[in-house]
Amino acid sequence: MKIGILGGTFNPIHFGHLRAAEEARDKTGLDKVVFVPSGNPPFKTADTIDASHRYAMTKLATDSNVDFVVSDVELRQEEKSYTVNTIQRLREIYPEDELFFILGIDAFIDMPNWWQPDILISMTDFILVARPGFDIADAVKSPYVKAGQRAGEDFFKLKSGKKVIPLEITPLGISSTDIRRLLREGLSIKYLLPEPVERYIYGHDLYGQ
Numbered sequence: 001m002k003i004g005i006l007g008g009t010f011n012p013i014h015f016g017h018l019r020a021a022e023e024a025r026d027k028t029g030l031d032k033v034v035f036v037p038s039g040n041p042p043f044k045t046a047d048t049i050d051a052s053h054r055y056a057m058t059k060l061a062t063d064s065n066v067d068f069v070v071s072d073v074e075l076r077q078e079e080k081s082y083t084v085n086t087i088q089r090l091r092e093i094y095p096e097d098e099l100f101f102i103l104g105i106d107a108f109i110d111m112p113n114w115w116q117p118d119i120l121i122s123m124t125d126f127i128l129v130a131r132p133g134f135d136i137a138d139a140v141k142s143p144y145v146k147a148g149q150r151a152g153e154d155f156f157k158l159k160s161g162k163k164v165i166p167l168e169i170t171p172l173g174i175s176s177t178d179i180r181r182l183l184r185e186g187l188s189i190k191y192l193l194p195e196p197v198e199r200y201i202y203g204h205d206l207y208g209q
Contacts, residue, residue, distance in 0.1 A: 001031040003094055004127060006102045007086060009176070010037050010054050011047070012201060013061045014193040016174040023169045024102050024127050025067055032069055033102070034090065035062060038081045039074035042115070047180055049206055051075050060196040082115040087123045099124045100165070105134040112143060122160040129167050136166045183207040
């Protein structure tokens with residue numbers, strides 16, 4: 001099977017995350033998308049709520065889609081949640097499957113600052129999701145991209161031999177940061193995220209609302 005991996009704090013998960021996963025699945029022929037809520041992110045901020053809540057909300061948001069799966073692989077570890085370690089564990093869980101790590105172009109460009117990026121690019125293929133203000137030409141300039149690759153192709157190759165698929169998706173101007181701000185200000189978050197997630201947030205008095 002072809003399996004997409006979508007990691008994130010999901011603090012909280014919203015329709016932008018879900019639509020990006022659905023379009024990645026649909027446009028690149030993925031059989032499943034595995035959502036991986038971060039357990040102990042390296043750059044955790046003060047308003048990042050406990051992983052158990054973020055996992056529960058991700059489950060609620062994805063339960064209606066049979067092609068979406070939520071993994072607790074990062075919740076079962078105490079150390080920092082570095083992507084290279086997560087992909088290694090998922091490779092052990094899905095040894096016969098083709099893995100595609102889904103991430104924004106901005107995150108891909110920043111990959112030289114990640115933990116052990118040279119190892120990461122040899123472990124998985126990538127699906128790059130468009131981000132406002134970033135161009136696929138910027139991604140092709142990455143030091144991990146094989147020389148001679150050009151923007152505008154259906155995919156390009158990394159020096160490791162793994163491939164990168166650029167993907168234009170429906171732009172949804174929704175962010176977890178804005179949702180948390182609305183909650184702090186006592187304003188509505190309806191239609192920004194699934195209703196079960198909205199009920200969970202209010203029911204557990206999350207984000208200082």
